[in-house]
Amino acid sequence: MGGRNLSNRLFVAVLGGVLIVFLAAVALILLGNVWYLAGVAKEVTTGRCTVCGYLYDEEVGALGQGILPGTRWLEILAEWECPSCSADRDQFEEIVQRRTGWNILLGSLRNPENHFAIKLSVLTAAITALLAMVVAIPAAYILSRYRLPGGQVMDTILDLPIVLPPPVMGISLLIIFSTPAGQMVNALTPEWFVTGVNKVFTFLLGHEIEDGPNWVYTTRGVVVAQFFVACSFGVRAVKASFDTLGRRHEDVARTLGCTQRQAFVRVVLPMARTGIVAGLIMTWARAIAEFGPILFFCQATQFKTEVMPIAMFLKFSVGQLESAIALVLIMVAISLVTLLTFKRLGGKGYLW
Amino acid sequence: MAQPIVQVRDVSLRLGDFAVHDAGMDIREREYFVLLGPTGAGKTVLLECIAGLHQPETGDIYVDGERMNDTAPEARGLGYLPQDYALFPHLTVAQNIAFGMRIRKKPRGEIERKVAELAELLGITHLLHRSSVKLSGGEKQRSALARALAIEPKVLLLDEPLSALDEQTREGLCVELRRVHEQLGTTTLHVSHNFEETMSVADKIGIIHEGRIRQIGTPEEVFRRPNSEFVARFVRTENIFRGTATSQRGRLVVRSGGMALEAESGPEGDVFLTVRPENVTVAAAPGRQRVNELAGRIARVVDKGALMRVDVAAGVTLVALVGRRSFQNSGLKVGAEAAVSFDPAAAHVFAAQ
The missing domain is CATH 2.20.28.10 (Rubrerythrin, domain 2)
Incomplete structure (x- = not known):
């Protein structure tokens, strides 16, 4: 009996060991940046x-x-x-x-290029998250409540951005804007929209943004590149929340006199609130992490399309290793806070 | 008599694994109608169909003489209480109750008065300002019932309202449902799979099985005079014998497996004869009787609390429900010889389909 007990414990200990080794490795790899900076003196x-x-x-x-x-x-x-x-x-x-690593870290916090990158990242990801919810809430509701013909096809299209390698969306966006469809979008983009968006970006980023009507290689294009990847994650997150809710409460609301729209506004949305907030945070996190599509569709231009991952790439490619590490640490901090907020809200579901 | 308030005519529909076939029933004004059936019988589907949550594939549903097939649920004016109550978690109990009236844009004073009145009726006044999330099962049930009643529905639809509750709360709420019904007189359709629960609340029972309504009648009718083997089993008749019936000297004799059992009346030919276990007597020695008396041995005794279930093997097995005290006094025990008998008037005979 005692022997069997021991072997059970051993078994659980081995499983636990695998988990702990993995977690320790992840933590070590991320904290390795700090370790490295601590040793820098130049x-x-x-x-x-x-x-x-x-x-x-x-x-x-x-x-x-x-x-x-x-x-x-x-x-x-x-x-x-x-x-x-x-x-x-x-x-x-x-x-x-x-200069020690610490000096360099502090220095990169003074760096206006980094300020721009952080502001651009936070801002574009926020816009993307809001736009994604505008699409995700209706789409997720329909997918959750109705068994549609071609549902499999829709599901597959929806999941494609999740599994595609990052450059695919970037290159595809670039290409579509060189076809008549994209040129029509450019032509139909009104002047006031372009100047308005430029003004808002200039104001919020503290740096002149002067994009033309063509969407390719623009600051606002960053949002487009983020949106088409992040939106799928948003739909998934919100749908998970609608799925768990079920339709019982709506049914009751209907019998109590609500039209379908009233039931949606008064019952479904308030009940799915946490799920929607979780979806917002998730798409925001996804958008702020975007790199590949932006690189192709917007190019890596300083003070224009330089979101944080692009900034890291630019610094790394010109050998400013310490500066890149400083950005990495800032990014880790932002992701950590995002994730903790998400867990705090009880977010769950099919997210990656 | 006035026209029934709910008329279900040949309604069929299929929904996943559940289906309803050619269902027909009438519910009269102020009646408490229970649709009783085992799990998966299609009773919830039928109720939701009346509520307007599903469309019948064929057949018609009338409420108050008006055809409802294409009427949206919000326009039917029916109160609906789902099995899981589905209280709105983002609202307080009072806001839940007021929900339907607020959608109908009733004046504030009227809403407040009605909420207070219903809370009083259901004994939940002290809960009104609580969040609906942290209530007990019984409290949730009362709150959801108040919410459904607040719109003064033409018909109250209750989907297994008691099944999620523990035994004690369930018994209390059964009494409560009946009391509320008597006080408000709201026509009620209640779906249940629980026989005892049904007997304690129903004015009329419809028994549904595999999507078909098998029998509709008063509790007494369904209980004493089932019309099919299924209904007889479902209402726990226990003693069901198939045989051939012939009339002899004004009596009906049913021959079944070497026995000749007598009943007062019934159809001839291939029949079922049923006797409820509470109408079966067990004695230590054969009486001077008579008909419908069989000698056997006690095969099994199950203690049911106030009653004892006694299975007597007498060629066939007859089940009797005997009062605890009288069973103890009789000195009978498992293995003992015993005589079982029943009055021909207690036997019910119906044709086998």
């Missing part, structure tokens, strides 16, 4: 203006003079003037700063 050459004491910060750059964040002091040309007092570049003295 010397950075920069310049200080001997006239006014302005110290050039390569994390911030000098956008007023056209110097993008991340430009090294030594890359700045001789014609450059002090942004603070207009002294010539040769008025600057070269100094060497010692």
Whole structure:
């Protein structure tokens, strides 16, 4: 008896061990970024203006003079003037700063390019999530309540964006806009819409956005790229919530005198509230993580279509490893908060 | 007599695994009608069809003389209480009760008065401002009943209203349902699979099996005079014998497996003879009788609380329900010889289909 008991415990311990090893590996991989940063110590050459004491910060750059964040002091040309007092570049003295990983992390929080990326990510993902709900709520309701002819086909189309490799949607979007269908969309996009959207983006992002009527390679295109992937997740999340609710409450509401619309507004929506909020968070999380479709459809352009994943990619590709890591950590923090909120709301269902 | 308030005429429909075939029934004003049948008999489908939640494939449904087939559920004016009550979790009990009246845009004062009145009637006044989520099963049932009654429905439709409750609450609520019905006089259609529950509330019973209505009658009729083997079994007649009936000297004699059993009247030919177990007597020694007396041995005794179920093997097995005290006094026990008998007047005979 005792022996059998021991073997049972051993069995459960082995299963538990697999779980713990996996979780530890995930945590280690993510925290490895911090570990790496902690070990970084490098010397950075920069310049200080001997006239006014302005110290050039390569994390911030000098956008007023056209110097993008991340430009090294030594890359700045001789014609450059002090942004603070207009002294010539040769008025600057070269100094060497010692930078630790912590300094670099803090520095990347000062980086206006990163500010732009964070703002653009949060904003586009929020717009995408709201738009996705506008589509997901009606679509999920119909899918949940009615057995439709061709339901299998609809389900498959709905799930396609979930299983497709990321570039597929990006390339396809790019291609459709080079066909008459896409050109018609461009032609039908009203002037006021384009300028209005540009104004809103310019205001909220703190950086001039000047997109034309063509949707390709634009800031608003980021929302399009996110939407067509994230919406499927939204439909799934909301449908899971409608499925669990069942139609009993609606039936009762109908017999109590509600039309189908009244029952939907007064009973279904309030009852599905948590599911809808969970769907919002899920599509938001999905949208903020989007990379591939944006890369193809919007290109990776600084201060234009540079959402956080694109920013990481750009920094990584020019060798600013520490800066990329800083963004990675910010992204991990955002995802963690999102996920905790989602769990807190009791979100569940078929999400990935 | 006035026209029935609900008329179901040859209604058929199929819904997944459930189906109703050519169902027909009438429910009269102020009547408490129970549709009784085993699980999966199609009774809920029929009720939902009357509520307007499904369309009959063939046949017609009339409420108050008006054909309802194409009328939306919201326009039928029927109160519906589903099995799981389906209280709206985002509303308080009072808001739940007021829901239908608010949709009908009744004046606020009238709504408040009606909510208070129904809460009083059902004894849930202290719950009115609670969320509907944390109520007990019985409290939910009362709240949902109040919600259905608040629209003053022409007919109240109750789908297994008591099945989700524990035994004690169920008995209490049975009494309650009957009391509310007597007080308000709302015509009620109640769907149930529980025989005892049905007997305690119904004015009229419809027995449904495999989507077909088998018998409609008062509880007494269905209980004493089942019209088919299924109904006889379903109302726990226990003693059911198939045989051939012939009239002899003004009596009906049913020959079944070597026995000759007598009844007062009934059809001749291939028949079933049934006797309810409470009409069967068990004695230690044969009496001076008579007809319908069989000698046998007690095969099994099951303690049912107030009653004892005694199975006597006498060629066939006869089941008797005997009072606990009288059984103990008789000194009978399992294995003992016993004589079982029943009055020919207690036997019911119907033609085998």
